[in-house]
Amino acid sequence: MAAKTTKAKTAKTTKAKTTKAKTAKTTKAKTAKTTKAKTAKKTTKSKTQRTKVICISHKEDADGISSAALIRQAFGGDAILVDYPGQMDALRQVVEDEKLKSLYICDLGLSKKTQDEFVELIASLRKKRVSVTYIDHHDIDPEIVKQLVKLKVKMIHDINECTAVLVYSAFKSKLTDHASFIATCAAITDYMEDRPIGSKLLQIYDRQFALISATVLTYNIVGHQKDPDYLLYLVEELADSKFPHEIPNTFEFAQIQVEKLSQMIAKVKEGLKTMKNLGYMEILDSGASGAVNFVLGLSGKNVGVAYKERVDHGIYAVSIRGSKSLDTHLGKIVNVLATDLGGSGGGHDKACGAVIPKPKIMTFIKALNKKLN
């Protein structure tokens, strides 16, 4: 709370100063009344206006939320939390923000459908001298990396660790000790606590303590997908070095989620369908990503697909998971298949997602089944 008050005060003081400066300048310009003076004034004005720090991060899991929290702790500013269908809309809006000074983009992978516009939008930000840092661990086209590096985007990309661990490693000096715990929770939920940095972080903490914290955090995130204010509150509390159990009612809420998930097991057993190489199911009353692991596990196949309609976008949000023994990179093949059908997709080798136009969903599943042969 103390930190917040100070921040608010500083913000107010800065605002007041800017207004004062503007008034002073206007008076001066009026007196001078020359075009030259006016031009000079305009230039100074636009320079002093850029003060905002924004972080666009993934809202659907603990990696995205934790990344946003660590960026907030290190650099301040506000988070904009998005899912994949909303990713580009958020970026387009941020590009219009004339007060934006630096932008952080976390845990949001690119696909063949989004990558070119992404580069274009970033280029327009760089033209306006907005600093851009892209931190991610999803599979990415090397050509896109080249283009972003050329634009002098600060690229922190490594497919071997989760995004929050990458944020932690890059900005350790600006973070509290507690930040390593937040990063550990993110690594656990992304199945990456066995990676070089992730495993070292987990060793700092008691394994069971880290597991229950990560799980409770995840259930609160998953259960609040339609409550953006709560997700932003989580980001603030984590940035304030809170443990998940210190945030009011998180364990009670997790218990409700556990109950829902146990009902999900019964529903998946009933509604699951299979093809030769995969199990699949349409999900009606929860997120697809919460059900997909049950679809994978209960189908006995190497790939599980769960999809949920997004009425507002006219698409299906699709979650795909692979078993340990699967030797195909799901993220790469889904990227191609989804793009061919007018959607988008991609991600990791054994966990990825896609956005598929509503009428094409069965075509997508059949094509994926064929590709897995």
Ligand SMILES: [Mn+2]
């Ligand atoms: Mn992630």
